[in-house]
Amino acid sequence: MRVGGPAERLIVARSREDLVAHALELWRSDEPWMLLGGGSNTVVSDEGFPGAVLLVRNTGAARITDEADGSAPGEVRLRVQAGHDWDLLVAACVDRGWAGIEALSGIPGSAGAAPIQNIGAYGQELAQVLHSIEFLDLERGEVRRIPAAELELGYRDSIIKQGLEGVVVSIDLMLSEEFDEATRGAHAEAPAPTAEVSYAQLAQALGVELGDRVPIRQLRDSVLRLRASKGMVLDPSDHDTWSSGSFFTNPIVTEAFARTLPADAPRFPIAAEEPAPAVTTLEELAAGAPLRLPEPVADPMVKLSAAWLIEHAGIERGYRLPGSGAAISSKHTLAITNRGGASASDVAELARLVVQRVQQEFGVILAPEPNLYGLEL
Structure with missing residues (x-):
C-alpha cells in the first residue's frame, strides 16, 4: 500500500537455517518482533514498528521423490520454502503441468503466508492441496511438521491465525500430474493438463459451463485477466x-x-x-464409555458478499474522504487504495467509515482481511 512507518531494526533471512536461527534469537531476547513475507497483506501505522522485523526471504521449490513422500500415482509432492514468491510458484507449476493452484494465480506475497489464512480465489483454496507445513513452534522452541488436517483451515483462517505462535519455514503441496515430464517430452501431441472450472465468474470469462475442464494455462491466463480488471495485479x-x-x-x-x-x-x-453419530454401542457401554447424546442442530450458515454490503451502504467505487490520500478502488469496492501520498491513518479512517456504514445499514460488522499493526478499526 506504500504507507506506514519504519522498522526499528530489520533482519533478512535468506535461507531456512537463517530463518530458524534469527527467530530463535529474537524469542530469547524478548525484543518486540514482527514476521514479514511479501508485505502485500500488511498495513503498519505511520509510527512504524518498535522492534525487529524479520523478512522471510528463503526461496526454492523442490519435488519430493523418495518412497515415503506419500504421493499416489498422478500426484506430485512439492516442498516450497516460505519466502518463495507465490505467483512465481504458480507459474512454474503450470509450466510443468502440475495442477491444483492455477486459480490462485496473481495472488501477491510468499508461500509461507499462504496457509496462515488459507488463501483462496476463483474456486480453489490452499486447503485443497496443502499436505503439511514445516513450523518453528515458539512454545516448543523447535521445528516440527504439522499435517494440514491439524491446521483447522477455514475461510481465510487457520490455527496459526487463531494464536499458534511461530514461523512457517516451508510448505508441502500435493498437486496433480496428468502427464509426467518424460511423457510430455516424448509426445509433444499429448493433451495439455486440465482443471475443473468451479467458479461462476471464471466460467463466464472462459465461455464454458461450471464443472467443465479447461487447460490449466488457459485457466491461469483468465484468472490473471480477471484480477487485473479489478486492480488486483500490481501495476505501479x-x-x-x-x-x-x-x-x-x-x-x-x-x-x-x-x-x-x-x-x-x-x-x-x-x-x-x-x-x-449419536449412537453408543453395547460394547462401548460395557467398557465404561459415556452415553452419546444427539448434538443440537446448528443453524445453517451462509457467506455474504462484503462488496455488495459496502456498495449498498452508500460507499461507491472511487469514494474518498475530503483531503484524504486513501480511496475505495475505482474498480472494486472491497479494496482501499493509496491514491498517492496516503498515510496509514488515511487508510484506517476510511476503513472505519466503511465498517460503520455497513453496520448501521445492515447490522453486519465487517472484519479486515489484512494484518494491521498499530492501527485499530
Whole structure:
C-alpha cells in the first residue's frame, strides 16, 4: 500500500537455517518482533514498528521423490520454502503441468503466508492441496511438521491465525500430474493438463459451463485477466493496485440472520460439518464409555458478499474522504487504495467509515482481511 512507518531494526533471512536461527534469537531476547513475507497483506501505522522485523526471504521449490513422500500415482509432492514468491510458484507449476493452484494465480506475497489464512480465489483454496507445513513452534522452541488436517483451515483462517505462535519455514503441496515430464517430452501431441472450472465468474470469462475442464494455462491466463480488471495485479502506474487486495472478508452469518437482509443480497451456503453419530454401542457401554447424546442442530450458515454490503451502504467505487490520500478502488469496492501520498491513518479512517456504514445499514460488522499493526478499526 506504500504507507506506514519504519522498522526499528530489520533482519533478512535468506535461507531456512537463517530463518530458524534469527527467530530463535529474537524469542530469547524478548525484543518486540514482527514476521514479514511479501508485505502485500500488511498495513503498519505511520509510527512504524518498535522492534525487529524479520523478512522471510528463503526461496526454492523442490519435488519430493523418495518412497515415503506419500504421493499416489498422478500426484506430485512439492516442498516450497516460505519466502518463495507465490505467483512465481504458480507459474512454474503450470509450466510443468502440475495442477491444483492455477486459480490462485496473481495472488501477491510468499508461500509461507499462504496457509496462515488459507488463501483462496476463483474456486480453489490452499486447503485443497496443502499436505503439511514445516513450523518453528515458539512454545516448543523447535521445528516440527504439522499435517494440514491439524491446521483447522477455514475461510481465510487457520490455527496459526487463531494464536499458534511461530514461523512457517516451508510448505508441502500435493498437486496433480496428468502427464509426467518424460511423457510430455516424448509426445509433444499429448493433451495439455486440465482443471475443473468451479467458479461462476471464471466460467463466464472462459465461455464454458461450471464443472467443465479447461487447460490449466488457459485457466491461469483468465484468472490473471480477471484480477487485473479489478486492480488486483500490481501495476505501479495504476493507483487502484496500490492496495492490500480485498480489505474486508466476506461475512459468514446464520441463514436466519441472512433472511433479514434485502432479498437481492447475495448469499452462498456454507457446507456444514457432519455431526458425530449419536449412537453408543453395547460394547462401548460395557467398557465404561459415556452415553452419546444427539448434538443440537446448528443453524445453517451462509457467506455474504462484503462488496455488495459496502456498495449498498452508500460507499461507491472511487469514494474518498475530503483531503484524504486513501480511496475505495475505482474498480472494486472491497479494496482501499493509496491514491498517492496516503498515510496509514488515511487508510484506517476510511476503513472505519466503511465498517460503520455497513453496520448501521445492515447490522453486519465487517472484519479486515489484512494484518494491521498499530492501527485499530
